[in-house]
Amino acid sequence: MREDNIYRLGRRFFKYRTLGMGAGSLMIFSFYFLYDALVIPRFPYLKGAPLTVLFLLVEMAFLYLLQWGAKRVAERTYYQVRADGLVFVNGRKQKIYLWKDFEQVEEERFDFTSVCPIQYRVKGEKLVLNQYLGDLWGLNHEILRHIEGRVTVDRELKEKVMGMDPRVSQICR
Secondary structure, three states, rough: OOOOOOOEHHOOOHHHHHHHHHHHHHHHHHHHHHHHHOOOOOHHHHHHHHHHHHHHHHHHHHHHHHHHHHHHHHHHHEEEEEOEEEEEEEEEHHHHHHHHEEEEEEEOOOOOOOOOOOEEEEEEEEEEOOEOOOOOHHHHHHHHHHOOOOOOOOHHHHHHHHOOOOOOOOOHO
């Protein structure tokens, strides 16, 4: 178990942030040429350096805001494993899933979009962990460890989770 018991967003989240930055930059770059082709004939004094500087400033502001926003989301979105349950913090909202309320765990075998297609049933409500966590399999392992006596866990699923958790040594398997 981690020292702080906190599982935060990881590399996958930041990879998509970087892809978003690239896509946004491409859009702004495209608007530069569109603006250049449509507006410059009517306002020729904007051609050259003023137009380039304007779009570079827009580009830098876009990249800064996207990076700032992604950092804030990453800082404020996490799961914490506690003795009484799993706490999910999403910005200002906090939801506690007590271990005693877990009813079922299953693998979505035909979910090809998820990194870890495991879903839990808590008080009749479906719980699927954020797929952008840095240690998603480790968190699933911790959850299974806490609910093992209360909920029937498929042996194959448990072995899969333990096999994917890099922290589990050969001795535990």
